Amino acid sequence: MRQLFILVILALLPHRSAADAFPVEIDHIYGSARIEAQPTRVVSLSFIGHDFLLSLGVVPYALRKWYGPFEFGVWPWGQEALGEETPVVMQGEIDIEAIAAMKPDLIVGQWSGMTRREYDLLSQIAPTVASAPGTGDYGMTWQNMLLRLGQATGRSDKAEAVVDRINQRITRVRVDHPEWQGATGIMVWAGTTGAYTEYDIRGKFLSELGFVTPQAIRSQSNLNHAYVKVPDEDLSPIDADVLIWLDSGASVHRLKRLPLRRFMRAYSEGREIYSDLMLSSALSHSSPLSLDYALDTLVPLLEQAMDGDPATEVTSSRAAGILAGGPADDS
Secondary structure, eight states, rough: HHHHHHHHHHHSSSSOOOOOOOEEEEEEEEEEEOOOSOSSSSSSSSOOOOOHHHHOOOOEEEEEEESSSGGOOOOOHHHHTTOOOOOEESSSSOOOHHHHOOOSSSEEEETSSSHHHHHHHHHSSOOOOOOOSSSTTTTTOOHHHHHHHOOOOOOOOHHHHHHHHHHHHHHHHHHOOGGGGBEEEEETTTTTTTEETSSSHHHHHHTTTOOOOHHHHHHOOOOOOEEEOTTOOOOOOOSSHHHEEEOOOHHHHHHHGGGGGGHHHHHTOOOEEEHHHHHHHHHHHTTTHHHHHHHHHOOOHHHHHHHSTTOOOOOHHHHHOSTSSOOOOOO
C-alpha cells in the first residue's frame, strides 16, 4: 500500500527538470506562460500562494491577504521565512492598475479565482501563471502548486525537496494508522455547516491521510463545486467516522445549539474534532509551511477520535465544551 501511494503521488506531479534553465513555459487553464529569466519581482494573487513562495525562499514583492490578524497576511508558520521583509499587501478584488504600477516580472495566480478577463489583462503586464489545466480555480494539490512555482522561480530543486519531505511524513502517518485507510472523514465549516469535498484542498489533505469523503457529500460535489452546504434539518451526510469542525472560534455556541447534532454517531461515539482558529487556518492554507503544524496538531486528535472507544475524549472538543453529555448552550 505504501508503494502504491507513493506511485500515485508521483504520477500527479509535473515532470521534474534536471536544471533551472530559462526560459520556461508553464501551461495553465488560460494558455501558457513563458518566463524568459529568473524573476526578481513576483506578485502573488493567490490567497495562499505567498506561503508556497516563502517556502522556496522567495519573498513576493506583493501578496494578496486572505484573512487573519497577522501583519502582511502571513500566519505564524510563515513568519520566519518572511523575516524582516515588508511586501505590499493587497486585499479583496484583483486591482489590475495597481498591479501594473508595481512593474512585476512574474504574476502568480494559482488558487486565486482569476477570471479569463483578468488573466488577459494581467498577462499583458507580465508572465502570468494561473491554475493548472483540469483543476478548476481551487482544485490543485499543494504538491502541484509548489512544483509549478519552483519551475516559475528557478527553484525546482528546492520545491522537489520540500514535496519529498512532506510526502514522506504523510506516508509515515498512513502506514502508522492502517485503521484510517478507507474510513470516512469530513471537514465541515462550523459557521454554516458546509462540507469541504475531496476537490477542496482541505478534503485533499484528509484523502492523503487515507480517509474518504462520505458518499452523500461526494454525490453533490465536482471540480467546481468543492463546498457543499448541509441543511441543519439533516446532518446525516456529514455523520462520518471522523468529523472535523473547522471554526474561527465564533461558532461553538452554534454547534451546541444544533439539535440534530446529538443524534449523529460522530457525536455519540466521540468522533468529533473541534479545530480552533489556528488549526483551521493551517488546514485551510494546506501549504508547505502550514502542513507540519497541521500534522503535529491534528494527528493526535485523529488518534483520539478514531481509537474505537467512545470514552476516549478528544482534547480539543473537551476544551471547546462540545463533547457528548456536555451542557447545552441556550445563551
